Amino acid sequence: xxxxxxxxxxxxxxxxxxxxxxxxxxxxxxxxxxxxxxxxxxxxxxxxxxxxxxxxxxxxxxxxxxxxxxxxxxxxxxxxxxxxxxxxxxxxxxxxxxxxxxxxxxxxxxxxxxxxxxxxxxxxxxxxxxxxxxxxxxxxxxxxxxxxxxxxxxxxxxxxxxxxxxxxxxxxxxxxxxxxxxxxxxxxxxxxxxxxxxxxxxxxxxxxxxxx
Amino acid sequence: xxxxxxxxxxxxxxxxxxxxxxxxxxxxxxxxxxxxxxxxxxxxxxxxxxxxxxxxxxxxxxxxxxxxxxxxxxxxxxxxxxxxxxxxxxxxxxxxxxxxxxxxxxxxxxxxxxxxxxxxxxxxxxxxxxxxxxxxxxxxxxxxxxxxxxxxxxxxxxxxxxxxxxxxxxxxxxxxxxxxxxxxxxxxxxxxxxxxxxxxxxxxxxxxxxxxxxxxxxxxxxxxxxxxxxxxxxxxxxxxxxxxxxxxxxxxxxxxxxxxxxxxxxxxxxxxxxxxxxxxxxxxxxxxxxxxxxxxxxxxxxxx
Numbered sequence: 001x002x003x004x005x006x007x008x009x010x011x012x013x014x015x016x017x018x019x020x021x022x023x024x025x026x027x028x029x030x031x032x033x034x035x036x037x038x039x040x041x042x043x044x045x046x047x048x049x050x051x052x053x054x055x056x057x058x059x060x061x062x063x064x065x066x067x068x069x070x071x072x073x074x075x076x077x078x079x080x081x082x083x084x085x086x087x088x089x090x091x092x093x094x095x096x097x098x099x100x101x102x103x104x105x106x107x108x109x110x111x112x113x114x115x116x117x118x119x120x121x122x123x124x125x126x127x128x129x130x131x132x133x134x135x136x137x138x139x140x141x142x143x144x145x146x147x148x149x150x151x152x153x154x155x156x157x158x159x160x161x162x163x164x165x166x167x168x169x170x171x172x173x174x175x176x177x178x179x180x181x182x183x184x185x186x187x188x189x190x191x192x193x194x195x196x197x198x199x200x201x202x203x204x205x206x207x208x209x210x211x212x
Numbered sequence: 213x214x215x216x217x218x219x220x221x222x223x224x225x226x227x228x229x230x231x232x233x234x235x236x237x238x239x240x241x242x243x244x245x246x247x248x249x250x251x252x253x254x255x256x257x258x259x260x261x262x263x264x265x266x267x268x269x270x271x272x273x274x275x276x277x278x279x280x281x282x283x284x285x286x287x288x289x290x291x292x293x294x295x296x297x298x299x300x301x302x303x304x305x306x307x308x309x310x311x312x313x314x315x316x317x318x319x320x321x322x323x324x325x326x327x328x329x330x331x332x333x334x335x336x337x338x339x340x341x342x343x344x345x346x347x348x349x350x351x352x353x354x355x356x357x358x359x360x361x362x363x364x365x366x367x368x369x370x371x372x373x374x375x376x377x378x379x380x381x382x383x384x385x386x387x388x389x390x391x392x393x394x395x396x397x398x399x400x401x402x403x404x405x406x407x408x409x410x411x412x413x414x415x416x417x418x419x420x421x422x423x424x425x426x427x428x429x430x431x432x433x434x435x436x437x438x439x440x441x442x443x444x445x446x447x448x449x450x451x452x453x454x455x456x457x458x459x460x461x462x463x464x465x466x467x468x469x470x471x472x473x474x475x476x477x478x479x480x481x482x483x484x485x486x487x488x489x490x491x492x493x494x495x496x497x498x499x500x501x502x503x504x505x506x507x508x509x510x511x512x513x514x515x516x
Binding site: 042043045046114115180181182183 | 436440441442443444502503505506507
């Protein structure tokens, strides 16, 4: 009976995750067809004319969503144990996106983030940590150190989820306090990922405690 | 499965509010486009005026010609139909013949000609002037033009008695219109609320802040740092103040109510001022619109 409730809960959460991924897809689709004066770019005209920024922005916008796909596969024990091939393919997709595409481009966009030095620092640090955790996770699995691989992937994916949590926080903060638009942005530039990382650490220590 | 639950809880904890889907860009961006779109609350679209703007300068021949400005008060009001109880109106007396008067009125984004027979009563001229009748908001102006006080007083009766406001009255003073880019918004605008319906009805209110007074977008070039942290309402009023200085008559109720009631220098004289904008104003309008979009659309929804 308990097992059943758990199943229902996890499928429910999976559905909610799918819904947020769908919202992220809608945000991505704003930039298709290719247009440099649309959505977020409406207030990025100072930078979008620069080649490196344009490349970074569109690489980020078009590829980052693929990192979320990993969320549907990598945390399922069933897939990990019964279908390791899927786990590996999905893992490589995630790593290529993070290490080569969405991660580096995110740092470049972060350098020019709205809201001044604090949000720029927040987003750049997010990008650097995202790449770092993912890279270490790759090294750990190459060394067959599964528990360390898991821990670093938790951290990495927590940062990937900041794409969702940043926007959700913004919604909540505005609904509660109506701060000014750019102040809101400065807040979520940090809150969006630091909160996730803390939760990931709590989860990691919880799992470790239970295993020992 | 357990780890799954924990990992996904991340999202739930972080996203305890429900998130709206990102809106369609076009819908929002076009909403205030050039501030010439019809107001959404009106039952029917008002056709675009095509006639040429009559001469604004009063002719030397007759000192009575010119603009008369004041409030167009509702008298017969149907509060169930979301009325605009009072608007600022400009009545322009364009020519006075032997026994007929020609003019036009500009109010609520509507520019309509009228004409009718006159009768003299001492120095005063009494007029019963009809609008053409091919617009659902047309009616009959009955007023007295008084040279002694430079004033127009009278009533307006709608042809369609079922309008939200079918009868109005007014007491207007003569005033010359001239574009002055240095005109500033009065202080009480910063304490005002933006609303679209008569305050009698509940409505989502937006309040303005003193930010709205910080720049005059008609005579100083705005930088993104100046406005990026401002609320949408302030940006919107700052942009529409440009149109107001040119005498634009607002269809958009939110803007009309602010400028009609709080800005003394404002007088509606035209329904299309696009060609009158200066290069500086065009530049500022473009920037303001970008940040209005940012502050509106990316503010309280899940999206960016």
